[in-house]
Amino acid sequence: MAQDPMHNQLALWLQGQGASASVNETILALARSAVAIDREIRLAAIGRGQQAQTSENVQGEDQKTLDVVSNQIVMEHLAGLDHIAAMVSEEVEHPILPSAIGPQADQVVCFDPLDGSSNIASNCPIGTIFSILGVEGGDRKISEANILAASGKQLAAGYVLYGPATVLVVTTTRHVAMFALDPDGDGFMLVNDRLTIPETCSNWSINASYERYWDTAITTYVRECVAGREGPRGRDFNTRWSAAMVADIHRLFFDGGVFIYPALKKPGSETGKLRFFYEANPMALLAHRAGGRAIASGPDILDIRPTGIHQRVPVIIGSREEVDRIAALYG
Ligand code: AHM
Numbered sequence: 119m120a121q122d123p124m125h126n127q128l129a130l131w132l133q134g135q136g137a138s139a140s141v142n143e144t145i146l147a148l149a150r151s152a153v154a155i156d157r158e159i160r161l162a163a164i165g166r167g168q169q170a171q172t173s174e175n176v177q178g179e180d181q182k183t184l185d186v187v188s189n190q191i192v193m194e195h196l197a198g199l200d201h202i203a204a205m206v207s208e209e210v211e212h213p214i215l216p217s218a219i220g221p222q223a224d225q226v227v228c229f230d231p232l233d234g235s236s237n238i239a240s241n242c243p244i245g246t247i248f249s250i251l252g253v254e255g256g257d258r259k260i261s262e263a264n265i266l267a268a269s270g271k272q273l274a275a276g277y278v279l280y281g282p283a284t285v286l287v288v289t290t291t292r293h294v295a296m297f298a299l300d301p302d303g304d305g306f307m308l309v310n311d312r313l314t315i316p317e318t319c320s321n322w323s324i325n326a327s328y329e330r331y332w333d334t335a336i337t338t339y340v341r342e343c344v345a346g347r348e349g350p351r352g353r354d355f356n357t358r359w360s361a362a363m364v365a366d367i368h369r370l371f372f373d374g375g376v377f378i379y380p381a382l383k384k385p386g387s388e389t390g391k392l393r394f395f396y397e398a399n400p401m402a403l404l405a406h407r408a409g410g411r412a413i414a415s416g417p418d419i420l421d422i423r424p425t426g427i428h429q430r431v432p433v434i435i436g437s438r439e440e441v442d443r444i445a446a447l448y449g
């Protein structure tokens with residue numbers, strides 16, 4: 119029998135990080151699901167996948183066929199793991215519980231199966247984001263309250279970017295590593311075992327079409343960047359916006375920068391758009407481990423204690439110097 123390609127470089131790196139075998143197993147299952155999603159994306163592009171349709175998800179947002187297919191793929195890959203006590207998906211209203219639960223079930227896996235789905239039709243970057251939370255094991259069904267209480271116990275976090283190359287970025291106990299999917303079928307190959315976010319930068323990412331809804335801190339920060347070398351920052355800045363958080367966050371590890379999806383003074387967006395458990399929290403852990411910082415409109419995202427599994431939070435993530443500056447504007 120052919121060796122499971124996921125037992126190559128990704129498995130070796132995971133073993134060296136010192137997380138538990140069951141956390142590593144969950145990450146390998148997520149990596150396998152990413153390979154399956156990657157295939158669905160490519161089949162859809164040549165008209166051989168599921169036909170593109172739009173419905174509505176639990177957040178009242180557009181849900182594309184690939185969102186549904188990707189969600190199904192992740193759930194199926196995690197279903198057989200007896201250490202999973204619950205799953206939280208952007209596409210499903212309530213926590214997904216296994217039919218039987220054993221004493222070893224001590225992980226909650228939160229995921230956005232397909233982030234940036236407005237990019238699907240144009241073949242622009244999309245991704246999968248995940249966070250693994252630790253809960254107390256035991257022969258009992260986990261409740262939403264147990265998941266909320268576990269929000270600060272991230273055992274691992276990562277994302278997959280389906281871009282020009284498909285890459286996996288992950289952290290468990292220490293460093294942030296990047297793997298790229300081998301087109302010849304050998305799984306995820308290690309590209310960089312210690313990604314960092316440059317401390318200073320000259321890039322910012324924000325959807326500027328919402329400017330009229332921004333608060334004073336964001337308005338001030340962006341105006342100062344736009345003023346360039348003639349303004350208080352004394353240097354020119356660039357804007358980058360992909361409409362996919364995974365792509366904009368991924369760029370931070372190379373060019374530095376700050377990704378902002380702020381609170382908006384607009385009905386329904388008062389706490390922003392991005393969700394805590396499967397977007398903000400995992401990206402915040404990755405940024406933190408890479409030397410960056412992640413805040414909401416003030417507090418560090420990693421210190422937030424959410425009150426709902428689909429709670430939205432403002433997100434400001436990136437190079438430490440820039441995020442510190444925005445934090446100071448919030449006072
Ligand atoms: P999604 O998870 O429903 O795809 O929404 C999240 C995405 C982010 O990837 C991206 O940064 C943001 O939505 C873009 O939203 P907007 O169109 O409001 O700029």
Ligand code: MG
Nearest residue numbers: 230232233234
């Ligand atoms: Mg999404």
